[in-house]
Amino acid sequence: MFPKNTWYVACTPDEIDVKPLGRTICNERIAFYRVAANEVAAVEDFCPHRGAPLSLGYVSEGKLVCGYHGLEMGCNGKTVAMPGQRVGGFPAIKSYPVQERYGFIWVWPGDAALADPALIPHMAWYDNPEWAYGGGLYHVKADYRLMVDNLMDLTHETYVHSTSIGQKEIDETPCKTVVEGDTVITSRYMENIMAPPFWKMALRANHLADDVPVDRWQICRFTPPSHVMIEVGVAHAGHGGYNAPKEHKVYSVVVDFITPETDTSMHYFWGMARQFNPQDKALTAQIREGQGKIFAEDLEMLERQQANLLTWPQRGLLKLNIDAGGVQSRRVIDRVIAAEREGAAPAAQTP
Ligand code: FES
Numbered sequence: 001m002f003p004k005n006t007w008y009v010a011c012t013p014d015e016i017d018v019k020p021l022g023r024t025i026c027n028e029r030i031a032f033y034r035v036a037a038n039e040v041a042a043v044e045d046f047c048p049h050r051g052a053p054l055s056l057g058y059v060s061e062g063k064l065v066c067g068y069h070g071l072e073m074g075c076n077g078k079t080v081a082m083p084g085q086r087v088g089g090f091p092a093i094k095s096y097p098v099q100e101r102y103g104f105i106w107v108w109p110g111d112a113a114l115a116d117p118a119l120i121p122h123m124a125w126y127d128n129p130e131w132a133y134g135g136g137l138y139h140v141k142a143d144y145r146l147m148v149d150n151l152m153d154l155t156h157e158t159y160v161h162s163t164s165i166g167q168k169e170i171d172e173t174p175c176k177t178v179v180e181g182d183t184v185i186t187s188r189y190m191e192n193i194m195a196p197p198f199w200k201m202a203l204r205a206n207h208l209a210d211d212v213p214v215d216r217w218q219i220c221r222f223t224p225p226s227h228v229m230i231e232v233g234v235a236h237a238g239h240g241g242y243n244a245p246k247e248h249k250v251y252s253v254v255v256d257f258i259t260p261e262t263d264t265s266m267h268y269f270w271g272m273a274r275q276f277n278p279q280d281k282a283l284t285a286q287i288r289e290g291q292g293k294i295f296a297e298d299l300e301m302l303e304r305q306q307a308n309l310l311t312w313p314q315r316g317l318l319k320l321n322i323d324a325g326g327v328q329s330r331r332v333i334d335r336v337i338a339a340e341r342e343g344a345a346p347a348a349q350t351p
């Protein structure tokens with residue numbers, strides 16, 4: 001259950017710079033490849049000759065050459081040539097709209113006629129000296145909506161991430177969820193607490209004391225089809241919290257692009273964009289490593305949760321106040337899917 005007439009992050013450029021990449025997105029098996037320095041392409045990962053995966057081939061002069069018997073595929077899905085054969089009658093395969101933007105390759109797995117690059121959300125931090133970004137990719141054997149639930153309810157940090165960003169005050173502070181159109185926002189503001197280890201590290205990295213009380217915030221924003229951006233940070237207590245001047249706080253945006261692979265698996269592109277010490281590359285690497293470890297802690301939980309749900313599909317689940325963010329986000333996803341079925345025009349995405 002996922003919208004298909006929309007842009008998803010398919011991969012990062014480095015994944016296709018050397019050779020083609022075979023990746024399933026929304027149940028579509030796709031071969032991604034670089035046609036030229038500024039051009040990327042995506043076609044069905046299926047050679048019309050004998051069904052070999054085209055992603056096992058290579059790119060030559062902008063054509064994707066099948067690694068089995070040398071068929072040359074064009075980026076429109078039509079066979080261009082094959083040694084010793086006339087290819088005019090070869091059946092075409094599907095090709096997919098793709099765009100390279102903001103450090104990602106985006107794909108439109110649905111109706112190609114509706115794909116408009118202008119609908120891709122703008123990323124303010126890309127190629128911007130005031131920001132730094134670092135991130136990674138995890139493959140997770142779980143419905144992508146379980147990750148949306150996870151990110152829209154950060155009470156789990158107290159338990160799953162107890163040694164890095166978790167602290168009991170998260171549990172003790174109620175969160176608030178509001179829905180604005182297709183955007184769901186769940187926020188929590190904690191005051192006068194001690195920073196957990198990850199944020200102590202970030203305070204030190206920004207030359208701020210880490211042994212004094214802070215105000216901490218988490219503002220999770222879901223937008224369709226499955227993006228979750230989370231404003232996070234701490235400020236020395238008494239300076240205005242979220243609104244404190246720059247010199248009293250550390251803050252960043254947790255960036256989550258969640259791309260469905262199948263009904264029960266996903267590609268999870270995670271990262272962090274920050275505005276403190278953006279030129280410090282060692283800090284970017286340190287944060288990326290820390291974040292990678294923290295997010296790896298969620299994987300086993302989600303995969304085992306998915307296994308339970310598949311074993312006992314008929315069991316009802318509770319919806320508590322802490323679940324409001326995920327529940328509302330799923331409602332938005334259901335609405336988008338219903339609108340797509342009724343033939344509504346796809347909407348622009350917002351980060
Ligand atoms: S299967 Fe691709 S050329 Fe034969």
Ligand SMILES: [Fe+2]
Nearest residue numbers: 156160295298
């Ligand atoms: Fe988590």
